[in-house]
Amino acid sequence: MIRYRDTVVSTGCAEHELAKAEEMLAAFDETRRRVKRRRHRYPTGHIYFISRPDDPSYPVKVGYTGASLYMRVANVQVGNPHRLDVIASCEAHYTTELKLHLRLGEGRLLGEWFARSELLQEAMSAAKGGRLEEWLGIVSMPPDPPAPVIEKRPARGTERVLAAASRRPTSAKRPYRPAAAVDTPTGAR
Known part of the structure; x- marks a missing residue:
């Protein structure tokens, strides 16, 4: 099994096929790094299969797009002398392409x-x-529970300053001064 964050992918390898499983892990990491750079804008979109519909031996491009499928076909068509079309597609998350x-x-x-x-x-x-x-064996995981709300305590001494301020009347002629300056005798600064 390959585990990455909340993703679990079966390699289909037995325990004695460690070398094959390591190759699959390397391929998964390479694809994940390549895809990571460009997928963050469109987390959900379409997995597509593009090829020549009239030639059953022509290779198939398997990819993901968050934009229009037909704009993607037009981009792939550039430089290809054969007429390409979407053979199959479905809505999916971009990580499905990796799997x-x-x-x-x-x-x-x-x-x-x-x-x-x-x-x-x-x-x-x-x-x-x-x-x-479902065919890939992807099990949708429940979302993470929300983080607990932690009430922030006021900074040390803030309660004392606010209590002192509430006891003192303030006006434009008599601005607020900290309690330490108020309690000192006149002239003894």
Whole structure:
């Protein structure tokens, strides 16, 4: 298992497959660092699968966007001679992309592009049905309980100064002076 903050991801590795689990952890950390820089503005958005709808062997770009899906397709289309389209998508939190990339890791070609496989087809079907997080095994965690409210005590001596101030009448002719200056005999400063 990979644990990161409130996220728990299964690597699918047995205890004797430590090297494979460490590779998956390294891939998770690399993706998390790459994604961390650009995702904070849009915590919820869409996971998308973009490819050529007419070619079942063409690679699939699996990513996340907090903006419009079709603007994202237009950005990916630039420089690509083949017509691309959204094959599947679903609403999700941006951390879901990290878990999805980890799960599809063996089929990664370059960056966010993956070779078509049965596992990728299952992910696309789950996304079309709105069950991607369930398919990934993501369990929604309850929110943290609110922090207890701690009443702040006044600073030391503040109570005495406020009590003295409340006993003394004040006016524009007679401004407030601290109690220590008031109680001293006249002329003895």
